[in-house]
Amino acid sequence: MRWLPPDRPSRRDVVLAALWTVVAAGVCLPIALASTPSSYDVRGELLFVAAAQTVPFWLMRRYPSLAWYTAVAVAILLPERYDVLLADPWPWPPLFGITLFIAFANICARTPRRAAAGAWITAAYLFWVYSIPDQRPGWLIALAAIAVLVDVVRMLRRTSRALGRERRLSEDEKARRTILEERARIARDLHDVVAHHMSMVVVQAETAPYRIDGLSPAATDDFAAISRTAREALNEVRGLLGVLRSDEITSDLRPQPGLHDLGELVGTARKAGARVDVVEQGQRRPLRPGVDVGAYRIVQESLANAARHSPGAPIRVAVTYSDDAVELAIVNAAPAGPTQRTGAVGHGLTGMTERATVVGGTLQAEPTPDGGFAVHARLPAGALR
Secondary structure, three states: OOOOOOOOOOOOHHHHHHHHHHHHHHHHHHHHHHHHHHEOOOOHHHHHHHHHHHHHHOOOOOOOOHHHHHHHHHHHHHHHOEEEEEEEEOOHHHHHHHHHHHHHHHHHHOOHHHHHHHHHHHHHHHHHHOOOOHHHHHHHHHHHHHHHHHHHHHHHHHHHHHHHHHHHHHHHHHHHHHHHHHHHHHHHHHHHHHHHHHHHHHHHHHHHHHOOOOHHHHHHHHHHHHHHHHHHHHHHHHHHHHHHHHOOOOOOOOOOOOHHHHHHHHHHHHOHHHHHHHHOOOOOOOOOOHHHHHHHHHHHHHHHHHHHHOOOOOOOEEEEEEEEEEEEEEEEEEOOOOOOOOOOOOOOHHHHHHHHHHHOOOOEEEEOOOOEEEEEEEEEEEOOO
16 A cells, blocks of 8 residues: 655645645644534643644645544544543544545545555444444445445546547547648649659650750760659659558549639639639749649638638638748638537648648738638749749
8 A cells, every 4th residue: 555655746736735734724723622622521632632633634635545544543542542522423523523534535536446445444443333323324324425426436537537638649640640641632732743844854855866956976875864764753753652642532633723723713712602802912923833732722721711610701812922932811701600610620721831831831820800810821932934
């Protein structure tokens, strides 16, 4: 049986211990001093008897086993040492009798069941010997009820904590899986871009001898080597895509979209009933394919989230082109009426963050003061020359 906790007390424990000591000395001890003379003929030992009744309460917070058996020892010694003046319903002062029940419930709640069973046997013996004979069965039933109730509460708390841990683990695993799935989607999007460029390298290298007159045999061999290397790299990229491909997602053979398709995307949203305003600032120019696709996907997901969580609310899409970046701001107002929330957590924000990160950009998404939602992204422009 473990009497003392093995760990060193923290600062919080020290503060709680000090407060508990103040309660014991400032509340329990005065009550014991006032109630003891009506239960025992203590003569000149009143302070000692009152302090003995207070010690189990003081030990209760940190040492449940020690507190219980100290209370049992005090409960046995007091009636043996002093003349009992009032033995109904037990030969102890009222506060100490209540302390016994609290200490019994405390040890049942905070120690293993074997220790709790030993405490119940001790309590049953104590109340059987020192209580009024007519009330002994009732005390035994009360003790058993306390032990069972405390054990049930402890089991429920342990189950709740275990479920909480499992829920957190499940949520963490779901978040990791979401990130991996989104990265696979990004890889599939970028595959078409990389494959296109590699294919162009192959075509240019293979047609160079026919387009350029007077190539030496060494230059022709170099172009042939470039073509073979590009084909091998293209095959490796295709193999990597096969590893990343999810069986649940079918292959999309359409060209990858970009900000040049923003008008079509907004038009589709408007046909679905959304009120979308688009503002472009700066001079539109070609972007790196990864940035172009990522920007389009961020706007697409933001519009979908706004339609899902704030149906009917106006949406403003702002695209700003600068020398070194393209900035996106998608802001929707608060929903016009109450919306039905589901318990499912979407993957949109995680996906948009991955889209921005993979091209070296940043993304910030947060509620607005008026109850709406705003997504701000800054992606490095990487303009094509």
